[in-house]
Amino acid sequence: MKKTAFMVFAVILSVLCISCNKEQSLQSYLVESQDKSGFMSIDVPLSFIQLKTNEVPNDVKEAYRSIQKVNLVGLPYLNNEAAYEVEKKTLLTILKNSKSYKNLMRMDVKGMKISVYCNGDSDAIDEVIAFGYSKEVGVGVARILGKNMNPAKIMQMVEYLKIDPKEFNFQQFNHQILDIF
Secondary structure, three states, X not given: OHHHHHHHHHHHXXXXXXXXXXXXXXHHHHHHHOOOOOOEEEEEOHHHOEEXXXXXOHHHHHHHHHEEEEEEEEEEOOOOHHHHHHHHHHHHHHHHHOOOOEEEEEEEEOOXXXXXXXXXXXXXXXXXXXXXXXXXXXXXXXXXXXXXXXXXXXXXXXXXXXXXXXXXXXXXXXXXXXXXO
């Protein structure tokens, strides 16, 4: 009887501790940001991600097929220092405190600080996160979900991507975002 009561108490205490966890996840941040004023949010259809030609190495085709979903969320700077700093700090905290994401690399591209994180085994990644910020562009995060993605093959695939901003209607986005590319 005492064991049963103790087990019930332990289960209730565990549930309470888990439900009281105040740390925000990247998933909850992405969902909440879709409804925030001033934010841009897009789920990129895989049809937008095209290869330049059908004649690409098998590794590139394999990397392309491993991608399942791409999400982008961003807040253009638009001279709103306070909002920019809050969102930057929030994302930095989420990524720093997450036990799921491993930092792959950090770089500075045209004044924009970019960090790339991953979730999964080194040769079979399930999630890639690219987080970047600058006062010229704003703050944003891209999440690529897939199955058994290989970072080396994904990087190789990038060389074969057909990226032509003229083919897409990016008018809903801040024109400064295209300056990154």
